[in-house]
Amino acid sequence: MADTTTADDVLDPRKLTSLTDIKLAYDKLCKEEATVIERLEWSVGNRHHLEARLSHLARLVPTLQLVQADARQLENTISFTHHLANNVSAKVRQLDLAKSRVVETQARVGDLLDLEGCSGGVATALAQEDYETAAAHIHRFLAMDETLLLHTTVSASKAESVETWFDRLRHADKELSSLITHKFDEAVKREDMASVDRFFKLFPLLNKHEEGLKKFTTYLCAKIQETTAQNLAAAQTLGSREKRSHVIWADTITLLFEGIARTIEVRQPIIETYYGPGHLSLVIEMLQRECDRQAGRILAEMRKHRRLEATVSSVRSSLRYSGGKEPRADQPDPRDLDTLLGELTLINARAELYLRFIRRRVSADFEASIADKTERSKQETAFEGKLSQSQMVCDMAVIVADYTILEQFYLNESFKKALAMDIVEETANTSSLVDDAFYIVKKSVRRAIASNSVDGVCAMLNHAVTLIETQLAEGFKQTLRKGFPAQGYLDFNQAYTVLQSSLQSTLQAGKINTSTADSDALRQAFLTALNNTETSIRHIKSLHQTLEDNINSAMVGLSSTARAKLDSCLNDLKSTTGKFAIVGEFGISQLRATAVKPRVKPWVDIFNTTSHDIKELGGLQFDREVRAIVGYLSQVSEWSVREQLTRLTQMATLLNLEHLEEVSEYSTTTTWRLTPSEMRKVLQLRVDFKAEEIKRLKL
Secondary structure (H helix, E strand, C coil), X not given: CCCCCCHXXXXXXXXXXXXXXXXXXXXXXXXXXXHHHHHHHHHHHCHHHHHHHHHHHHHHHHHHHHHHHHHHHHHHHHHHHHHHHHHHHHHHHHHHHHHHHHHHHHHHHHHHHHHHHHHHHHHHHHHCCCHHHHHHHHHHHHCCCHHHHHHHCCCHHHHHHHHHHHHHHHHHHHHHHHHHHHHHHHHHHHCCHHHHHHHXXXXXXXXXXXXXXXXXXXXXXXXXXHHHHHHHHHHHCCCCCCCCHHHHHHHHHHHHHHHHHHHHHHHHHHHHHHHCCCCHHHHHHHHHHHHHHHHHHHHHHHHHHHCHHHHHHHHHHHHHCCCCCCCCCCCCCHHHHHHHHHHHHHHHHHHHHHHHHHHHHHHHHHHHHCCCHHHHHHHHHHHHHHHHCCHHHHHHHHHHHHHHHHHHHHHHHHHHHHHHCCCCCCCCCCCHHHHHHHHHHHHHHHHHHHCCCHHXXXXXXXXXXXXXXXXXXXXXXXXXXXXXXXXXXXXXXHHHHHHHHHHCCCCCCCCCCCCCHHHHHHHHHHHHHHHHHHHHHHHHHHHHHHHHHHHHHHCCCCCHXXXXXXXXXXXXXXXHHHHHHHHHHHHHHHHHHHHHHHHHHHHHHHHHHCCCCCCCCHHHHHXXXXXXHHHHHHHHCCCCHHHHCHHHHHHHHHHCCCCXXXXXXXXXXXXXXXXXXXXXXXXXXXXXXXXXXXXXXXX
C-alpha cells in the first residue's frame, strides 16, 4: 500500500488555538493511526510474498547486467553501421553524379560526331537522291540542342566548325523540305501511288507532320471526288428497269461511305507507324468535309430524279387539308411511295453505319494517344461537336424529316384504304380491318427502325398510336354505341353463347339467326366490333414485343437518352391496350344490359323462389342445381365450363359430407380452390357439424 501523507498534512500543534481545531486534529490523527495499523498488518501478512519477489529480483540482477552489456554492444554496432552507410552513400552519390556527367559528355560527343556526320552525309544523300537517308540526317539534326553543343566546344576553331555544320544542315533542311514537297506533288499528278507513299513517309522526319497529313489527305479527297463522279455518272445513266434502279441513289451514297471507310482502314496503319497516334482525327476531319460535299451532290441528284421536293410538297398539302373524304388530285398514290420510302430509309441507315465507324476509329486513336481521361473526353466531345454539325449530318436530318412526312401520309392513306375495304368473312369473328391495320403499322414502324434514326422511329410510333386510338378504338366505340338489338332474338342459350364469346380471349362467336335484315346487320356489326376490340389488344401486345426486339437487334450502341425516348414511345403504344379495354368493357356492358339481363332475370327469379336452407335434403338440392348448371353450360358453350365452376362444385361437395373426417380424405386427392376460411364458412352451414370440431380441422 502506498503512503499518501504529504508535508501539508503534518499537524502543527502551535496552530491549534481552539477546542474545535484540537478535536479535528485528534480525529485526523485517529484516522492516520488506523491507516498505519492497516498498512502494517498488510505488510506483516504479505511478508513471505514480498520476500519471494525480492529474491526473484535479486536473481535477475546478473541477467539484466548481461542484457545491458549486449544492448551497449548493439548500440555501438548500429552507430558504426550508420556511419559506414553515410560514407558509402556519399560515395555512391558522387559516383552517380560522375556517371551522369560521363553519360552527358558521351552524349554531347556523340552529338558532335553525329553533327559532323550529318553535315557531310546529307549533302552526299541529296546528290544521290537518297531522300530517306537525307531525311534521317535532318531528323537527327533537328533533335540536337544547338546552344548546348556550341557551349561544349572548348576552342574557337571548333566552335566555328560546329556553327558551319549547323548552317549547312539548316540549309539542307530547307532544301530537302522544298524538294520533298515538290516530289510529292509530282507523284500526285502522275498518280504514282508508290511515290506518294514514299514521300508521305518523309514529312514527319522533317517535323512537318501536319503539312504531310494535309497534303496526303488532300490527295485522298481528290481520289474520292473522282470516284464519286464516276459513280454518279453511272447512276444517272442507269435504266429504270435495271435490277437496282429503285435503290440506285442509296447504292451510290453507300459506295461513297464505303470508299472513305476503306481509305481510313488502309491508311491508318501507315499514319500511325510514321506519324504516331493522335493524328487520325485530323485526317478524318478533312475526309469528312469532302464526304459532306460529295454526299450533298448525290442527295441533290436523288432529289431531282425522284422528284422528292414535289412529292413532299404535295404530301404536306394533303396532310394539311385532309378533312375531305375524297383524295386530292395532286396527291401521290401511297403504293408508289413504297420504293421511295425504302430508299430513304436505306440512305439514312448507311449514313448512321458510316458515322458509327468514324466515331469508333477516332475514339480508339484518342485512347491510344491521350492518357489523361479528362483530356481524352474533352477531345472526343470536341470531335463529336464538329461531326454533329457537319453538312452530311444536316442533310440526313432533312432526309429523315422528308421520310417522316411521307411515311405518315402512307400510313394515313393505308388506314383509309383498310377502312374502306373492311369486310367480314363468312366464317370469321373479326373483320379484315384489324389484321390490315396492324400489318400496316408494323410495316411502317419497322421501316423506320431500318433507317436507324431514333427521331424517325419515335415520330412513326407516335403517329401510329394516334391512328390506333382515333381510327380503331374510337371507331369500334362508335359502333358499340349503336347498341345491340336483342328483342325477339335471343333465347337463353344464344345469349350465353354471345356473352362467353365476347369474354373469352378466343372470341369464337358463331353466326346468329336474325329476325330481320336490319337487326341482323346491327347485331353482326356490334359483335364484330366487340371481337375486333379484344383482338386489337392481343395485336398491340404482339406488336409491342416485335418492335422492341427489332429495335434491340437493329439499333445497337444507343445513348441512354436515345434509349429512353424509344422506351417512352413503345410504352405509349403498349398503353393503348387500356383504351381498348375500356371500349371492350363498354361493349360487354351494352350486351349484358340489352341481351342477357332481360332473359336471365326470369330464370333467376324462379331460382330464388326455391328454398335453399341447408337442412335435410338442402345440400343435395344445391348439388343437383350445380350439376345441372355445369351440364347445361357444357352443352351450349365451346369452352371448358367445369374449370370455371370448380369453386361451386367444391362447395356442394363440402355440404354433402357424411362426416367431418372426410375433409382430410378429399384433401389427399383434391386441390382445393377454396381458402381454409371459406371452407370453414361453408361447413358451418351444416347444422349437424359442431363449430368446435370445424375449428379443429387442419385445412
